[in-house]
Amino acid sequence: MKALVLALPILLPLLTAIVLLLAGRRRWRRWLVALSALVQLGVALVLAQGAYGQPPQVLALGGWAAPYGIVLVIDLLAAIMLALGALTALAAILFGLAELPPEDENPLRLPLIQFLVTGINLAFCTADLFNLFVAFEVMLIASYALLTLEADDWDIKQAFPYLALNLVGSTLFLVAAGLTYGMFGSLNFALIAERADALAGTPQLTLLSLLFLTVFGMKAGVFPLFYWLPNSYPILPSPVAALYAGMLTKVGVYVLLRIFGQVLPPDLPLPHLLMAWLAAATMIFGVLGAVSRNFIRGILSFHILSQIGYMVLAIGLFTPYALAAAIFYIIHHIVVKSTLFLVGGTVVVLNRTDDLEKTGRLWLATPVLGVIFLLQALSLAGIPPLSGFWGKYMIIVEGVRQQEWVLVFCALLAGVLTLFSMLKIWNGAFWAASAKEGVHTEERRWRPMAAVAGGMTVVSLGIGFGAEFFLRVAHEAARQLLDRPAYIDFLLRGGG
Amino acid sequence: MKTGDSYIFRSVASFLFFVINVFAVYLLLRGHNLPGGGFIGGLGSALSLIMLSMAYGVREAQKVLRVDPVRLATVGLLLAVVTGMLPLFLGEPFLRHFHWKFDGLPLLGKLEVGTPLLFDIGIFLVVVGVTAKMIFVLFRSISGLTALNPSEWRRYSADLEEPVEREHSRSSSELETEDGP
Amino acid sequence: MMWETAILVGLMFGGACFLILQASFVRILFGFILLSNAANLFLLAMSGRPDGKTAPVLQGGNGGPPVDPLPQALILTAIVIGFGVIAYMVVLLYRTFLDQHTANACELFDPRRERPKEDAS
Helix, strand or coil, X not given: CHHHHHHHHHHHHHHHHHHHHHHCCCCHHHHHHHHHHHHHHHHHHHHHHHHCCCCCEEEEHHXXXXXXCCEEEEXXXXXXXXXXXHHHHHHHHHHHXXXXXCCCCCCCHHXXXXXXXXXXXXXXXXXXXXXXXXXXXXXXXXXXXXXXXCCCCCHHHHHHHHHHHHHHHHHHHHHHHHHHHHHHCCCEHHHHHHHHHHCCCCHHHHHHHHHHHHHHHHHHXXXXXXXXXXXXXXXXXXXXXXXXXXXXXXXXXXXXXXXXHHHCCCCCHHHHHHHHHHHHHHHHHHHHHHHHCCEHHHHHHHHHHHHHHHHHHHHHHCCHHHHXXXXXXXXXXXXXXXXXXXXXXXXXXXXXXXXXXXXXXXXXXXXXXXXXXXXXXXXXXXXCCCHHHHHHHHHHHHHHHCCCHHHHHHHHHHHHHHHHHHHHHHHHHHHXXXXXXXXXXXCCCHHHHHHHHHHHHHHXXXXXXXXXXXXXXXXXXXXXXXXXXXXXXXXXXXXX | CCCCCCHHHHHHHHHHHHHHHHHHHHHHHHCCCCCCCHHHHHHHHHHHXXXXXXXXXXXXXXXHHCCCHHHHHHHHHHHHHHHHXXXXXXXXCCCCCCXXXXXXXXXXXXXXXEHHHHHHHHHHHHHHXXXXXXXXXXXXXXXXXXXXXXXXXXXXXXCCCCCHHHHCCCCHHHHHHCCCC | CHHHHHHHHHHHHHHHHHHXXXXXXXXXXXXXXXXXXXXXXXXXXXXXXXXXXXXXXXXXXXXXXXXXXXXXXXXXXHHHHHXXXXXXXXXXXXXXHHHHCCCEHHHHCCCCCXXXXXXXX
């Protein structure tokens, strides 16, 4: 039975997608997908509970043991990410159900979301580069299709940078996998980790890690190669955009954590330094882009980049404390960012647009939505005691400890500018005295939509006020991640 | 694109269609322990559909396939996943495969079958379905039809959407009159 | 053999980059096809010399040493995925051409292009 539970995070969305494709446009598919998302969340929570303080759970596909067969490994970090993915997918699906009546929704949207979740979950569970490549491609192909599925004639061109940069990224990933195989004779994480120790400090290993940094940095949206992200996300329908904003870039950050924390040896000063500085640049340029935009989803899309900068900076600082900060920041950011996109979607329904010059009067119409937005925006900017504060605090403490003053300054500056651009949304959408097309509160659907966003806000408040619990989980996940000898022993000689 | 204007090509295509498909099934069956398998077999079978589309036009090829290619691919995927899942209920790991050997069967003699064959059939269907879908969409677009035929249109698009090609097609009457396969 | 392959992979990557940076849709498309093939050739080079080796499947024990199966599997996966993505790209480029009446990336992303009024929704 244990094997079944371990395989469920991948099998469940896959089977759901298949059934949805066969179901065509029947009504019950919406209930099925909501039920499936709920079960996925439950399975992920069970896995997370089982992973705390325990050795990782291993599923050897076809019964072939670790270095030769394909294994799925679920440790605490993977289980946390699975749970967050399931939560975001659940919120996005419920929001989509509230937003559109069944006949207006494209029947391919829900199956494609499930294929996307399959790919994301596989990327979290996998323990070798080959499978990681497959997972990335499943995820990316589903995301290409979702990106253009409901885009209109004018917006569809924004899919080009997305497609092109991700295609180049996939090619570089293949090259990196080839080099890894040439150097270590295996693509299994544990075996690479064992053999990489012998090469620690050599230029080959540095070069390989720089290649990995390029590939996964590109997928995460790190500074020089982020161009695919901020123009393509606003063309998505809002629930799908929430899922993308929450999970898709975080897969890149997760893989950076996995590769640099667990697979490659810890003494890689040059890549870590480079990562930290690129992260600082990402923060600043991302937030400046956000300040320059004047529509809600555009601002939020640029903010994804700036927040990715914090996480990658934490990985670049590379101490157990910093990695725990990165993990905590991921937990916080997935929830907050997807909620903000959901709020943006609700604003579009109420004001018929999200152009900040045409929106307005929302505070009068719906103070509840205003409170939800304000809580999440302040959390994103890092105001205590909301969830964003703790992650930023830990990262800055670590930066001060390592006396990286410029990096600390960049992080603080990005925080202030985040607050500024969030106030811009607040002033434009909630505080402004006139709305060009009026406020359409007579549309009944905005209430369930705001309720979904409110539910996510409760989760986010829980992360902020229950920070001690989540910090303990993050520290434990970082400890498991950095305990490379135990991981290698367990996978190659012990469990498997 | 002009299709169906060569008598020689059409005659050869209708004959070759069967030969290619027999060879595709041969490749499918000899897989697993010899070069071959569902993927390459499926590509072969899809190739025969491409040939038919070129010789007779895409509508004829769709009539030959009869079913919606996306459904074909979905059923194949379901078959492959379920085959992989069966061992889970027996307490074995995901994707574990089983083999049975038979000796002295009438006509066939020695035979070795296993669940990989089911998995391969699933892959075969996925490959045929997906490739046929791509080919049909592209062929339909260049022959002035909408990318989806009316029955697919009902199944895979929202009520508000309009075919992209409607305003660009040379003869809009062709779009209206087409009947589903 | 090693050097020839290395030079060929380099040429293919270079050519692919050159083509991708052009403005015409068709050249961009060919660039990406060339790029994925270059990566596949690179992977093949990583599996060592293929000559004189047999396919990595169970045989009657008459063959020589088999080739390394893992890079082959990786290449096959990459080919399949590349095939799908390229097909997607062809359709995307074709649809953009139909919608926007241009097959030139510079024109497509020209900031002076105005959004047509009728589909302003």
